[in-house]
Amino acid sequence: MGVLNVTPDSFSDGGRWLDPAAAVAHGTEMFSAGAEIVDVGGESTRPGASPVPTEEEIRRVLPVVEALSELGAVSIDTRKAEVAKAAVLAGATIINDVSAELWPLAADTGAGWIAMHMPADPTVMQQHAHYDDVVGEVTDHLMARAEKARAAGVHRVWIDPGIGFGKTAEHNLSLLRHLDALVATGWPVVVGTSRKSFLGHLACRPGEHPPGPDDRLEGTVATTAWAVLQGVDMVRVHDARPALMVTGLARAGMTSNWA
Ligand code: HH2
Secondary structure, eight states: OEEEEOSSOOTTTTTTTOSHHHHHHHHHHHHHHTOSEEEEESSOOSTTOOOOOHHHHHHHHHHHHHHHHTTSEEEEEESOHHHHHHHHHTTOOEEEETTSOOHHHHHHHTOEEEEEOOSSOTTTGGGGOOOSSHHHHHHHHHHHHHHHHHHHTOSOEEEEOOTTSSOOHHHHHHHHHTHHHHHTTSSOBEEOOTTOHHHHHHHSOTTSOOOOGGGOHHHHHHHHHHHHHTTOSEEOBSOHHHHHHHHHHHHHHHHOOOO
16 A cells, blocks of 8 residues: 655655645556555644644545546545545545544445554544553454444455554554464454654664654565565555565565475
8 A cells, every 4th residue: 555645744745745736646656666555645643743624635635536546446544534435435445544433434335444543633642652451452442443344334344553653662563563463363454664753763773863754764664574474464655666575575485485
């Protein structure tokens, strides 16, 4: 899944794809690079981000969803039912739901649904980064949502631990270390580590300034390979080509007979 943020303030690509023509060109590029889905978002959910009014979010994403849906599968990254509905009517086939609340809409529209774990609204979520057992709590929460969605009639459901959403670097690492627990639930798993800040902090030596979002490709690629080897179904990344290369390598390594 390739990330396409049509926002002025996303943490890594804010402002780059705000113009609809530039956004469509970048989405087209990601499809050409081999992305199976392009994930269009019109509101940043980085820690502390300001909420975007519904009408403005729809205005940002709609022309982009419409154009890219002609070329391949599009998901809509939102926590608002109105935005998700408008995007599905414009051609999106998956609701990437960072609130894990929108399954009734997925059931009504027949869209696929990704339930992501986020313990509170982005403005305050880092204040909620407290868990006794982060892996168990996130897994239980997502399984309960996925089961509700299945019971409501949603046909395609994925679960996503929400790396970086109301979690410390240590929580993120625990969730990545124990991805097998999420995979063992039997629900297909999505993971998004792409360019996230914990990768920068892990990559630098003591006293060094952590690398910014554009210099976190190595961490993104390493965690993507790890996630694929743990059996996840989908990775959400900004840089489609390197992710596809490492995904292909990891899958070949898992299935080949090379000794
Ligand atoms: N991460 C972000 C946004 N949406 N959706 C899923 N399913 N999983 C994720 O990990 C995830 C997500 C945050 O990344 P990004 O869209 O690049 O940044 P911003 O929220 O600042 O637009």
